[in-house]
Amino acid sequence: MEKNEDVTDDGLTAIDFKTARIRFTDETTVSPSSTVSAPTSPLQHPSPTSETNTVPEESSISSTLFSTLRRLSESISQLSSSGSAASTAAAANGATRGSISGASGPIPTGGSLGGAAVEEASRQVAQKEAERSLKTYFAFRDGGHTIANAIKECLPVITDTSNREGKLIGIWLLTEISHWDVEHERLVFLTERNMIIVKYDLIQLTLIEYRRIPLRLINRCVYGSLRYPPGSIFEDRNQTGLRISWQNEAEVPQSVNWNPFSEVPYVTFIDHSAAADLSETIIAGSGITGYLLQGFLQPFITACRQEVDAHSGALSYEETGIMIENYAGILSHIYNKAQLGFFKRRGKIAF
Incomplete structure (x- = not known):
């Protein structure tokens, strides 16, 4: 099987389903009566038991594989969207409330940290004076x-x-x-x-x-x-x-x-x-x-x-x-x- 894969910005793989197809080599001959062991690829339906299954015809295999790939792609897209939304929400929430090591409260930004350092330095100078x-x-x-x-x-x-x-x-x-x-x-x-x-x-x-x-x-x-x-x-x-x-x-x-x-x-x-x-x-x-x-x-x-x-x-x-x-x-x-x-x-x- 050949598939075109592109790597997106978020690290996920986009699969071009238009070119997805099944190729059989000359060494493999599939007949309706042929049997093979249970498929191990996640793209194929695993057998619920250890019994052998009969391999369907080529058109049935292509249709099933195509549907499986489509569902897998949709699942990956949904997970990616929900993950991005969750990351954005967490970042926004952390900017206002935040939590570090289990302690709730606003997470200070670089500006506030710098302001606190300046105030502390000014206080020490005033105390020495x-x-x-x-x-x-x-x-x-x-x-x-x-x-x-x-x-x-x-x-x-x-x-x-x-x-x-x-x-x-x-x-x-x-x-x-x-x-x-x-x-x-x-x-x-x-x-x-x-x-x-x-x-x-x-x-x-x-x-x-x-x-x-x-x-x-x-x-x-x-x-x-x-x-x-x-x-x-x-x-x-x-x-x-x-x-x-x-x-x-x-x-x-x-x-x-x-x-x-x-x-x-x-x-x-x-x-x-x-x-x-x-x-x-x-x-x-x-x-x-x-x-x-x-x-x-x-x-x-x-x-x-x-x-x-x-x-x-x-x-x-x-x-x-x-x-x-x-x-x-x-x-x-x-x-x-x-x-x-x-x-x-x-x-x-x-x-």
Whole structure:
């Protein structure tokens, strides 16, 4: 038998049935009474038993073979079509849902894998930059132990044994903004009766000065965004602050406001400049309650209300913008940008 076979793109064999025919060689003679063993070719009908079968005539053989080949070709075509459809459906389903090693979920594409790698690299770079920035602050140069030692040194000095302070509520390391818009690093001790603001030299490890503000004298607290007056050459700060007053600000004379060394009856706090880069390990090792203004606000307002009510006073709390009267203070702007009010390592010098 001769058959023309072509190999298609999907690896299947197409059979040209028009040229399919039976050829008998000269050595083979088939008669109606001849018998042969059961055919072994898959193209012929196998015998259900081991008995011999009689070979039909040539026309019957050709017709049967042709029908068998046709059915076989149709079966192969159907299998090919169903296999291709199943492969396409599986590929589409895998692109959206997917399953790898029995774990369901979306299969990441090359783009998402690349994006994840870029994000991880960016995160590592930002983490290293934050660690490098923290090392420039003397407050965090040894994992927060410098602050812990400063607290131990300050507590016996700023508190007394007459129970005048009451219970210690917490200790914060915040940034104080003066009335001349100058930022300074300050330790803030909050007790049941007082707020104590400490200036501590973290380089020389020396207590320089401190101020004790009785909570019963505080009459106004303003929490909100910091802004400059309309005529200022500076843009508003993208920061939130807390201004604590124990006297009406309108009663402060201009001679005091315009004197950078004078003391005004209010204080303004914001977050510490390194608060965003601090880890829980450093916070726990330093003994500090926190470095964020948000964590200081609620304990302070609660203690202040209790003390003011105990002395029949009145406390006003507002959430609005805080005005910083700096119209053209270029020197204070440079001072703050260089963070000269913080104890830092600056190249070969430190101040």
